Amino acid sequence: MDARKDFTLSPVNYPRPKLLAFLNKIHARGMKYIVLIDPGINVNSTYGVYQRGMDRDIFIKLDGQPYLAQVWPGPVYFPDFINPNGASWWIDEVRRFHELVPVDGLWIDMNEASNFCTGKCTIPTTHRCPDPTSKEPWLCCLDCKNITNTRWDEPPYKINASGKSARLGYNTIATSAVHYNGILEYNAHSLYGFSQAIATHKGLQSIQGKRPFILTRSTFVGSGAYAAHWTGDNKGTWEDLRYSISTMLNFGIFGMPMVGSDICGFYPASPPPLEELCSRWIELGAFYPFSRDHANFASPRQELYQWQSVARSARNALGMRYRMLPYLYTLNYQAHLTGAPVARPLFFSFPDFAPCYGVSRQFLLGAGVMVSPVLEQGASSVDAVFPPGTWYNLFDTSKAVVSTGSGAAVRLPAPLNEVNVHVHQGTVLPLQRGGTISRDARATPFTLVVAFPLGAEDADAEGAVYVDDDERPAMVLAEGQATYARFHAAVRGGREVTVLSDVALGSYSMHKGLVIEKITVLGLHGAGKDLAIQVDGADDATAVATSSPYFAAADAAQVLRQGEEEDAVEGEKRGVTMEVGGLALPLGKSFTMTWNMHIEA
Template identity: 40%
Template sequence: MLCRLYGVFYECFVNVGSADVALQPGPAITWRTIGGILDFYVFLGPDPASVIGQYLEVVGYPTMPVYWALGYHLCRWGYGSSNATWDVVKNMRNYGIPQDVQWNDIDYMDRSLDFTFDPAAFSTLPDMVKDLHSHGQRYVMMLDPGISSVQPEGGYWPYDEGLRRGVFINHTDGSTLIGKVWPGLTAFPDFSDDVTHEWWYDNLKRFHDKVPFDGLWIDMNEPSSFVDGSTVGCPDTELENPPYTPGILGGLLRAKTLCASAVQKTSSHYNMHSLYGLLEAKASACALKRMLGKRAFVISRSTFPSQGQYSGHWLGDNRSHWKDMYTSIAGMLTFNLLGVPLVGADVCGFSEQTEEELCVRWTQLGAFYPFTRNHNAIDQKPQDPPAFSPLARSAMKQSLLLRYSLFPLLYTLFHRAHTHGHTVARPLLFEFPKDVRTYGIDRQFLWGKSLIVTPVLDPGVDFVVGYFPQGLWYDYYTGDSIRSKGEELRLKAPLEHINLHLREGAVIPTQRPNTTLFVSSGQPLHLVSSLSEDGSAGGELFWDDGETIDTLETDQYAHIVFTVVKNTMTSEVLHDHVEASYITVETASFYGVKVEPTRVTVNSQDAAFTYRANQVRAAVLTIKHLIKFR
């Protein structure tokens, strides 16, 4: 699908064929495709946020993620052993650094074979996973679609059983197409066939009985191969050599992938190539739901429209460069527009050696990726938070605790994405479409409509310049106000600090953070209200058990709306469920209270409060009282 966004409408060209896009000197785009059905959609808006919602009505709203997906993930290619992986987890715990999920890259496998683990270096992997579970943490493993085809007969069940069931992609003569990936010569499952989905589930179930993993990372699923087409080449046909070839790697449709003429159940690979990652994600998500009885967690490299219904996405192999950190913001925002809000880049960079300052700043930015994972390459020095100096480690820890404190807001934003097609992270232009200065901003972004993030993206500085659209803004940490005419402002940004500001008129729910979201999500709420000039504000909270499938459809959730009007905050329970029994408010802060009150009551009872006048129009009223919604 190729789309372009205008001020009042969104035009999309839906096509699965190989294609390219040519940008013209003027305000024009040329789309070229070599086949497929040509579907065009025009979404009329009237504003950017509306057209994205209309687009997602066509391709499908994103799935509601399992709660721990929104925690901090840690991975690397090259831990070398399960014990070394386990030591990193233990170090994170010893330093009190939040971590919900530990991953392993391909090196956990026995000879890079899917559905295996190295019996020597990773012999303690099952024990490590059990230990993670005992601490409320989760484990995610990598899988590639390439299935080794050269193991002794009867020695590798995935291939033997795949041949028996006929799940692999074939040549036109009916023989199994063989390419080459990490384990050597490999066959490729045809995920367009329901039989393959059942075979995929059986493999996952057999491996889960040995290593009780919680989620899947599916990689190399373009599908990618180290040879062009197959080990025996491809036939000389029009599918392999069309009259026009888009500007792709190698100038051939088969370059580093499968023969275009390869046969899948639904059609030729020529027509199915772009759908491979989507169909694998669907098979994976369905298998996990069936196996675990909970929401599925899948992260995929290859994507296609509708991907958000089945998986999230990471932005691929980046480098430990400041430029790569900066460009990750555009990638994150783009995938939110495309209905894949669970997205992020490899924090601190994947390839090349990171620097301490870069890793600190990237961890601060990554704390505001909807999906946040630190991941680096083999033969590089460790870049997990405990690997750095006490100062850097402390700064990283604080940024992650900040993320965990904002979990109620983030979870509610994902609910909005799931039910209404909203973006989680969004560009400023979405909220301020009439302010043309927001159109090109790619160094700041919003969570929802009210929390603006202004990260440091350059080395050696202790300040950052951010743009604030017209209106009243509050420093998230202090409540200090900024009344902007629509201007750039220089903000202090020492190494341990990332700038956050609240837009006027918001009520956001936060929590006291802990080292896992399982513990954090049981903590009382702290409500932060950023009052408009007239003293009003509003917000909401969506809450459920975090992992049950279809809680909205089965009424197993709580939905609470907060409103501030005329010096009074009210909470209205729009939908009540058992989760509401555990929702309490520990404290509430109000930014922008102009006059110190003489009395504050909670449910008609006098309550203790503090009033701090930071500056004109920036006083903060804080009430410490425990309120139970039921």
């Protein structure tokens, strides 16, 4: 921004020709460019955004005049997004900015709205505001006085403002300020970020004709339909690392499925962020629905590549995240349809398992994947609660935990650079090969991981995958626009294995050439034989001509069995990981695969 003014470019740091060349380069590589915009509009008669806002009379008012506040550019007025003219003015400014710089999304910050001052303010005549030499631009430099003798500004209760007992209008818009049609800020405060997100969504969608990406700090009921959310300005501490899980789960329940915290912390700890903390945070944060490393401009450098050990943790955890993109994307589709969170408390899937109701250090992704991160400094293991059933380590499926549901925690090894992620029996998990950017990762062949109970005799597993171009405005299952495939697997009598798919509207996947190259089945015993494959009713000789199927099997060598009154026991060997590879099954066509288990006496 030029002097931190919205919808402008710094001619020194971001000259437009160089910025456009940069955008062309990253767009060619399939990457996206998101910029930050605050709602406060600098009071400056030479600033076109301000002038157009004044001409349309779209700013929140106090005593009949635009309400004056202060944020990063100095004195500002706040647009009224409840005002239809305010929303259309904002949409027009988004359009103008997009013509200047073709950004891919907008990050709307400071939209509670945040204000460096409190009360009724005027621009000072005795000093500059802001002072260009100040090293603390967040300190109020306006001339302000408290607004008293109104029930709106002095209600009979206080709020906790970062540990300070304060009135409702502290460091925000005065609660007696007025929105469109006489609506008081007192009654509309919580709608400010929500209404800004709606206007921003409309603006980007009308310009691009695509599904917008918007990240917002302030949310309300319904915000999840328009924007992603990060949990605000956290600290680089182990305590805030732990808090991030419960905060994420709460927001999922509130209707914000795309949510996450600033990895490694926004504000620096004292002393600065520890290498170990960042390692553990990316191991957790890679599995936030919204995942990013971000910090305050004054923080010490904490990019994930600053330390070799953190880089290893990031490659490991983010590598799995990118393999799991089809699963995570399908969870977002389900959230779109039903409101079900992407990240869920354990009790969502196991309501009858009482011990999981107090668990705030683990979480589920969807119904069948559980993340159990290390949250304590110096720890090399983690005590995890496992609901009943067999759980397979997703990084090494030869490692399994069998839980009888006693509620006792299982101690899992968790050396630095490793995080425990388990898939539950009864799950068919769609994975891809991964990659360094999502566009490339989502074009790679699929693997289906089928999780049966250890040593399964009679068992079933289910899963699904939704794919589209991730750009159409709505996630709609329509011919040529998206594909939805349901998967079902069964083992009967410990010998007969069936894996099948039921595809709705497969033409999109066929056009994209998406295929399933491997099916990995966990929990069987014995080796496979007599493989038969049918695709849309045709046998493998015609419909799977490019496949060269093979069987591969390996023992599940490390099993932790949780007894009712005993500790986990290591070393039992029962299960077999059975892999059917060399496939080229079209994701867009229904298939049925069967084989028998050859079990040695």
